Amino acid sequence: MLVLLPPSETKADGGRGAPLDHAALSFPELNPTRAKIADALVELAGDVPASIAVLGITERQAGEVTRNAQLWTSPTMPALRRYTGVLYDALDVKSFTRAGLEKAHRRLAVTSSLFGVVSATDPIPAYRLSGGNSLPALGTIRGMWKPALEPVLQNIEGLVVDLRSGTYSAFANLRPDAVTVRVVTENARGERVTVSHFNKAYKGRLAHVLAVTRAEPSTVDQLAKVIRKAGLTVERTGDHALDLITEG
Template identity: 40%
Template sequence: MLILLPPSESKRAGGRGRARLELADLRFPELLAEREQTARALVHVATSGDRDEAAKALGIPRTLVDELDTNAAIFNAPVMPALDRYTGVLFDALDAPTLPQEARRHLGRTAAIHSAVFGPIGALDRIPDYRMSATSRLPGIRLRSLWASAVTAALAQVAGPIIDLRSEGYVALGPVGDRDDTAFVRVVTEGPDGTRRALNHFNKHAKGMLVRAFALERPRVRSVHGFVEWARSAGFRMESAANREVLLVAD
């Protein structure tokens, strides 16, 4: 099975040792051409003369324009596991650095994070710091056109169910296709009258807690139904819905 996670705009800086980015070593190696094209275009934008225009194209606030230098160095910067690189609400709730090694290895086998630069990568794949999102603009590249069909084809090779926790912007960069064994997880809250509404901040927190529990318990899941049943047994309010969706009801 595979749990698909969104990335985060915020990341830990730095890394250990002399290891550097090796695009060919990332999960789904069939995406190498798309990764090279996107990464090199990102470096090109970051090193262009007009830093204000470059930051605008990438969606980087003017106060963080120095992150262009981070992008310029992605092929030479130190790397760390993606689970540790990303921070923000979801990844803070997941709290990967505190997981036991077996739990981390389990996520390495069963989880992927969908980067705008690298496409879906293994949870333990080593990546550098960077700043780019699904809405960034690169010269001569339409991200959706570049990535969507290639990612869909790569995901089609995954054995077992796919549990999709990505935001809709990243789903557009790589739909899971027409597989029956997939589910898009939508987080909602329930009011006193039973009315449900979508969440934002707590959406990410709930997803992070769900993945942490999955890593710690390491259940054997062979279907979407099995994942829902496991989640319920782990204390989450989860139910199947229409259109291949699963609702996670957050308190």
């Protein structure tokens, strides 16, 4: 089983790992595209006003440009510790046992504008690049990744659970049998509607459950059973679709 997570705009500072080395990352087929994007991002960082405009940030966030300038020299840390925010708070990687971390490395992967996709423990630096950005030297990030990333993700064996956001889903289509999960709530009329406020938190909780479970689900029904056993409410809504129902 592989669970695909979205990244986060916010990222932890620092790290104790050696500087970025693409050879240390999973999915080595992506390294040529990774290198092109990294080099273009570092080059762009030489022009702070241009970087601010391209990245869609404010002058008060100019420190993000410094991160990009130091992409090849700054320390790294495991991807699940680098990404921060609501989803990753709910994932709660700090609570994982050693065995849980080993499972997470096999089962969790993060989509990324800079790296395409990385495994949970891949060592990455802090950076700023969003899925909707375009780099002057390369064009849209989506356009860069789709031809490189799609065949890699479609060749993954076993059950694939897609928790990506819309922006990152556009990077690559998955196999038709990949399981999509929608976070919903029921309104006063009993209708199910997608939610935004709890979306990331519930996806983080779900990712935690799937990372540490002793089970090895290989079908949609087995996946749903694991989720329900963990106390979450889930319902199958299609051949390869689940609704994760929030409490309100």
